[in-house]
Amino acid sequence: MGNVNSKQILKSDLVTDFGAEVTVNNVWQEYPRPQLRRSPESWKTLNGLWNFSIYRSSAAISPPLPVTPPKIPDDVVKLVVGNDTTCVTWGKILVPFPIESRLSRVQVALEPSDALVYERSFTLPVRLASEFDPGNPGAPKRAILHFEAVDYHAHVWVNQQPVGTHAGGNTRFSFDITSALLASKSKDPFAPTTEHQLVVKVYDKTGGYQLRGKQTLKTGGIYYTRASGIWQSVWIEALPERYIESLQITTDIYSGTISVGTNMAGGAPNSGRNEERTLEILNEDKPLNPAFIAVSGGEQGLISVKVENPKLWSPSSPFLYELRLTIVDQATGSAIDTVATYTALRKIGKSIDKKGNLQFKLNHDSIFHWGPLDQGWWPDGLLTPPSEAAMRADLAFIKHAGFNMVRKHIKVEPAAWYYECDRLGLLVWQDQVSGGPGPTWTHLAQFPQDKTWPEEDHEQWMRELDEMMAQLSHFPCIAVWTVFNEAWGQHRTLEATNHVLQKDSTRLVNSASGGNFFMIGDIADQHSYPAPSFPADARFKPFIKVVGEFGGHAYRTIGHIYDPNNSKNWGYGRIAPTIGEYTIQVQTSIKQLGELKRRQGIAGGVYTQLTDVEIEVNGILTYDRKRSKIDADDLRHLAERYLYNDVDEDNGFQIVGDVMDDIEEI
Numbered sequence: 001m002g003n004v005n006s007k008q009i010l011k012s013d014l015v016t017d018f019g020a021e022v023t024v025n026n027v028w029q030e031y032p033r034p035q036l037r038r039s040p041e042s043w044k045t046l047n048g049l050w051n052f053s054i055y056r057s058s059a060a061i062s063p064p065l066p067v068t069p070p071k072i073p074d075d076v077v078k079l080v081v082g083n084d085t086t087c088v089t090w091g092k093i094l095v096p097f098p099i100e101s102r103l104s105r106v107q108v109a110l111e112p113s114d115a116l117v118y119e120r121s122f123t124l125p126v127r128l129a130s131e132f133d134p135g136n137p138g139a140p141k142r143a144i145l146h147f148e149a150v151d152y153h154a155h156v157w158v159n160q161q162p163v164g165t166h167a168g169g170n171t172r173f174s175f176d177i178t179s180a181l182l183a184s185k186s187k188d189p190f191a192p193t194t195e196h197q198l199v200v201k202v203y204d205k206t207g208g209y210q211l212r213g214k215q216t217l218k219t220g221g222i223y224y225t226r227a228s229g230i231w232q233s234v235w236i237e238a239l240p241e242r243y244i245e246s247l248q249i250t251t252d253i254y255s256g257t258i259s260v261g262t263n264m265a266g267g268a269p270n271s272g273r274n275e276e277r278t279l280e281i282l283n284e285d286k287p288l289n290p291a292f293i294a295v296s297g298g299e300q301g302l303i304s305v306k307v308e309n310p311k312l313w314s315p316s317s318p319f320l321y322e323l324r325l326t327i328v329d330q331a332t333g334s335a336i337d338t339v340a341t342y343t344a345l346r347k348i349g350k351s352i353d354k355k356g357n358l359q360f361k362l363n364h365d366s367i368f369h370w371g372p373l374d375q376g377w378w379p380d381g382l383l384t385p386p387s388e389a390a391m392r393a394d395l396a397f398i399k400h401a402g403f404n405m406v407r408k409h410i411k412v413e414p415a416a417w418y419y420e421c422d423r424l425g426l427l428v429w430q431d432q433v434s435g436g437p438g439p440t441w442t443h444l445a446q447f448p449q450d451k452t453w454p455e456e457d458h459e460q461w462m463r464e465l466d467e468m469m470a471q472l473s474h475f476p477c478i479a480v481w482t483v484f485n486e487a488w489g490q491h492r493t494l495e496a497t498n499h500v501l502q503k504d505s506t507r508l509v510n511s512a513s514g515g516n517f518f519m520i521g522d523i524a525d526q527h528s529y530p531a532p533s534f535p536a537d538a539r540f541k542p543f544i545k546v547v548g549e550f551g552g553h554a555y556r557t558i559g560h561i562y563d564p565n566n567s568k569n570w571g572y573g574r575i576a577p578t579i580g581e582y583t584i585q586v587q588t589s590i591k592q593l594g595e596l597k598r599r600q601g602i603a604g605g606v607y608t609q610l611t612d613v614e615i616e617v618n619g620i621l622t623y624d625r626k627r628s629k630i631d632a633d634d635l636r637h638l639a640e641r642y643l644y645n646d647v648d649e650d651n652g653f654q655i656v657g658d659v660m661d662d663i664e665e666i
Helices: 074-080 126-131 388-400 415-424 455-472 493-503 579-600 632-642
Strands: 043-045 048-057 085-095 115-122 140-147 153-158 161-167 173-176 196-203 234-240 243-252 257-265 275-283 286-295 303-306 321-329 335-343 348-352 358-362 369-374 405-408 427-431 478-485 508-513 523-527 544-551 604-608 661-664
Touching: 074 115, 074 153, 074 196, 085 115, 140 153, 161 173, 234 335, 243 321, 243 335, 257 275, 257 321, 275 303, 358 544, 369 388, 369 427, 388 415, 388 632, 405 604, 415 427, 427 508, 455 478, 455 493, 478 493, 493 508, 508 544, 544 579, 579 604, 579 632
Parallel strands: 369 405, 369 604, 405 427, 427 478, 478 508, 508 523, 523 544, 544 604
Antiparallel strands: 043 234, 048 085, 048 115, 115 196, 140 173, 140 234, 153 161, 153 196, 243 257, 257 303, 275 286, 275 321, 321 335, 348 358, 348 661
16 A cells, blocks of 8 residues: 555454455455346456545645555546545555455545545456347346445446446445446457456545434544445446346235336337236245236336235244246247345234234234344444355344344445345334434424425435435335434424335334434334333324333453543443443343333333444444353343233233234234
8 A cells, every 4th residue: 555644543453253254355245136136147246456546635735745656547547536636545445345444454534525536447247248149138238337335425437438426325326337338448348358447436525414324534432433435345237238127016914915016227128019027936946826917118017926825024934935027028038137036925014002002013913123223333344244244143143132123223234134134034123324413402302403404415315315215125124214313414304204104104114213203203212321211291192102222231341342442432321340230231221121111011122232333332242243241042031021021020910912903004
């Protein structure tokens, strides 16, 4: 790496076992999109070592640096960053880890005015390079470049041709780069050995109205190291001229019906030809109950199949139906496109118990939502998990510890994380990523206030919200959308919450988790540390009542602390001097939540938190995931005793909770 004149960040010695296994050759090799799968030959990962340079305005550098040629060619530099800049840092970076992370092999902080430029060459996926055939409607003809997440403003060039831009650091975006491939100097741009150049320029202010979650320019308290640039997978996909871009899947648990709508892209059928769409439920790759529908090219083509003896999805029985959808050109009989996907038969709703308290409902039964607050941060990858295996290990622990839910806190994870929740049977409360100024925080008090935002920034906030919901709507595990958290960036609450309610009627909506509550949505959410609590107020009777954050008990696990010399390592309440006292604190808080469930009809609780994060030492697991401060079996037994067992231990009678009266079908 070249001269480093950028502000340094803490270089902790803490690393996960998963991070220690990461190499250039094995970094994030899995298919990034489990909800829309094609053949292995149709895609290629671009994760791995890239060239990078950081450019800074010459006027912003003091003292001036010696001019040193970066690794990125001069003609590219002039194209993407102009002349009035100086290269202050350059070298190799391991994508998809953010540049501030240990696993990126850089660990340099990107300043708000810096331009971070990535560059690499690539060849095409095997299928596009070997099967390119203009005369075959099903042969690959288009190359789509996918970015799963780049923080924050991204500008992309292929063969020095601009292919697109994107603003927003938490959602995927794609560009059709077929025409840019033709700009290659090669006589055969689709040959398997032809190299193409990819350049990505990123700006990330980590401030202002930009949605950034827990990232900050100055770490401390509940805010963590910034995570700039590419931080999820980059990949290229070979597709036919006309292809399936996305699916909309709906299910009906009463009839056992699965319905799939298809959004097609890449052009209309040739000469007005019609298409036939075939939907199959697969059992060990063998089709069951195939359904057929013939549609004209301009139609979405909703197709349904009925399941015999349907199996419903739940935390105790997370059954998934594998599906295959094929689009056929009726004139030629040739398959235009084929994708594999999956879904689950499940229904989210509300019920009311015999005391008049609203409860969560899944399928036909009430269910108490019990889960950890999961920030999704890592000591070596920051926002990026070291590997898919690392994510799976976190979720396996959550499941083994007796939780049936996880709150994904102001972060959007890779798609594989949500698939694993679907597979394991973990409900998800999904937060919108926060950012920007907020009003005075008044919790659940009357007469809440909103912050006034500029129209342009509000529109960007709404775009990112819509992108997140569209990206994640496929996953059956998601049960709750959380719009705001603790008044962070809270503005136009009524408008934003109504938007979510109208956009997705199949899930519940938490308008402001612990934030300023405008009496809208489905859930009233109290944050209370360290002991859980909820105000006894009849105003909240029309809402499902939850304790959206509590606990946060802390214990310093020597040898597993991110910054061991920092006197500000902290948790909520007193840091336990012994592991025994820590265990008692956790047990007491869970028992108190159980009492709120019985006395006030609290329907769910979120324990803070799954892991330590930077100077927060209030996790169940250490930040490196190498130690659990309380055994998973013990946590499961606590949940079974105090939360899932509807017995009043003081009075010895059974609380009526199994037979629920529906008050609303959602």
